Amino acid sequence: MHDRLARVLLLAIVAAGALLGLQGRINGELGLRLHSAIAAATVSFSVGTLLLAAVVLVRQRPGVGRLRRADVTWWWWLGGLAGAAVVASTAEGVPEIGVALVSVCIVAGTAVGALAVDHAGLGPGGRQHITAYRFAGAVLAVAAVGLGAAGDGRAAVRPALFAVLFAAGAASAWQQAANGQVRRVSESVAVASLVSFGGGTVALVVVAALRGDLSPASWPTTWWLYVGGALGAVYIALAAASVSRLGVLRLSLATVAGQLAGAVLLDVVWPAPGTSLHATTVAGAALTLVAVAVSGARRAAVTAAPAP
Numbered sequence: 001m002h003d004r005l006a007r008v009l010l011l012a013i014v015a016a017g018a019l020l021g022l023q024g025r026i027n028g029e030l031g032l033r034l035h036s037a038i039a040a041a042t043v044s045f046s047v048g049t050l051l052l053a054a055v056v057l058v059r060q061r062p063g064v065g066r067l068r069r070a071d072v073t074w075w076w077w078l079g080g081l082a083g084a085a086v087v088a089s090t091a092e093g094v095p096e097i098g099v100a101l102v103s104v105c106i107v108a109g110t111a112v113g114a115l116a117v118d119h120a121g122l123g124p125g126g127r128q129h130i131t132a133y134r135f136a137g138a139v140l141a142v143a144a145v146g147l148g149a150a151g152d153g154r155a156a157v158r159p160a161l162f163a164v165l166f167a168a169g170a171a172s173a174w175q176q177a178a179n180g181q182v183r184r185v186s187e188s189v190a191v192a193s194l195v196s197f198g199g200g201t202v203a204l205v206v207v208a209a210l211r212g213d214l215s216p217a218s219w220p221t222t223w224w225l226y227v228g229g230a231l232g233a234v235y236i237a238l239a240a241a242s243v244s245r246l247g248v249l250r251l252s253l254a255t256v257a258g259q260l261a262g263a264v265l266l267d268v269v270w271p272a273p274g275t276s277l278h279a280t281t282v283a284g285a286a287l288t289l290v291a292v293a294v295s296g297a298r299r300a301a302v303t304a305a306p307a308p
Contacts, residue, residue, distance in 0.1 A: 009242040010254045016235040017258025021099050023231040025266050027087060028094030030225045032273075037092035039213040040228075042204040044087055045080075047229030048236075049201045052194040063188025067195075070185035079178030080199025082171035087232065088204065089168045093161055098275035103263035104144055104284045105162050107256045109169025111141035111291060114252040116173070123177040124184045124244040134249065137295025144287040147280055173248050179236065180243035192240040193233060253292040260285045 023044070031040035056064065086106065093102040115138045121127030145162065175196065183192035208214045235255075243251050264285055267277040 006245060009238075009246060010250070012238055013242055013246070013251060013254035014258040014261075016238045017255035018262030019231045019258075020235055020255070021103060021259050021262035021266055023087075023228040023235075024090040024094050024102060024263075025099050025270060025272070026225060026228040026231075027091040028099075028272060030220065030228065031091040032095050033220045033225065034213070034216045036208070036211070036213040036216070037088055038204065038208045038211060039216060040091040041084060041088035042201070042208045042214070043226060044091075044228040044232060045084060045197055045201040045204050047226055048233040049194065049197040049229075051230060051233050052190060052197055052237075055190045056188075056194050060188045060190040063186040063191035066188070067182065067186040067191055072185065073181070076178045076181045077195065077199060079175040079182075080196040080201070081203050082168070082175035082178075083196055083232075083236070084200035084204050085168040086172050086175075087200070087228075089161075089164050093165055095272050095275075096161065097158065098267050098272055098277065098281070099263040100260070100267045100277060100281045100285055102165060103259045104281065104288055105165035106169035106172070107259065107288045108141040108145045109166035109171075110173055110252045110256060111138045111169075111249075111288075111295065113170030113173030114176075114249040115295075116170075117177050117248045122174065122181075123248045124180040125247045128247055128249065134295050137253075137291040137293075140291035140294060141288055144284040144291060147284040147287055173252055176239055176243050176248050176251055179240040180248075183240040184244060189237050189241045193236045196236055196240075197229075197233065249295060253295055256288060256292055260288055 027040045027044050030043060031037040034040055090102055090106070115130060115134050117123060118128040119130045145166065179192050179196050182195050183189055186192060239251060264277065264282060271277065
């Protein structure tokens with residue numbers, strides 16, 4: 001029964017991971033229209049926060065009370081900052097290098113970050129030690145970045161963008177641990193998702209205001225440019241509900257599988273202007289999937305040590 005539930009959760013996370021690629025493409029287009037990736041990320045997070053706040057207000061208010069009474073570690077509140085970094089860097093990177101190559105960079109960072117987070121026992125599922133399989137998977141994921149970038153002439157002159165995307169991916173693993181801990185003490189997926197989105201929204205609003213990005217010459221009227229936040233909210237909710245059972249690494253790798261499949265498809269059917277899908281990018285994505293398989297080849301035993 002438990003194995004069946006885990007498989008269902010993994011499939012749901014794979015599907016939600018594909019939505020993240022679509023979210024990145026939508027936010028990238030919105031960023032082009034607004035001439036600011038930060039403004040696009042702020043809009044995306046604000047929409048997600050409003051939707052989640054409505055859900056909590058209508059159906060999950062007891063979870064807020066449980067969270068207020070719980071002994072909460074300070075860093076649990078900051079998971080949204082990592083989410084904001086991912087959305088902002090993705091909105092910046094997609095128009096420059098395409099969805100697939102952005103996803104390869106994010107994936108590599110996520111694999112390394114999840115390895116560290118699970119080993120430290122930060123997630124609600126406890127500590128999972130680094131094994132040879134897990135380490136090899138992380139190394140392959142990093143190698144995939146270089147392979148994915150090799151066929152794109154623009155990649156050679158954007159090392160800073162690659163580094164930012166990698167760091168954002170690593171931070172997203174820590175976000176999953178924080179969201180899972182809030183979910184555990186509040187007993188509410190919606191409350192955990194709202195904490196994450198709310199923190200990210202506050203950070204983005206402050207940054208956008210300081211940059212003067214919240215007063216564009218005009219706001220686009222195309223409705224679908226504003227649904228990225230809803231897609232992100234779906235993923236965050238599913239991830240918060242699943243991380244305690246799957247662990248941060250398995251959750252992250254299931255997300256990866258969906259992201260890469262969706263990203264390559266998007267770069268084929270709906271490429272960003274001026275970008276094209278390269279064979280080496282596809283090879284990099286395929287190598288990352290190999291890294292996923294290698295990392296999960298042998299699950300480490302979960303110790304009884306509590307998360308800090």
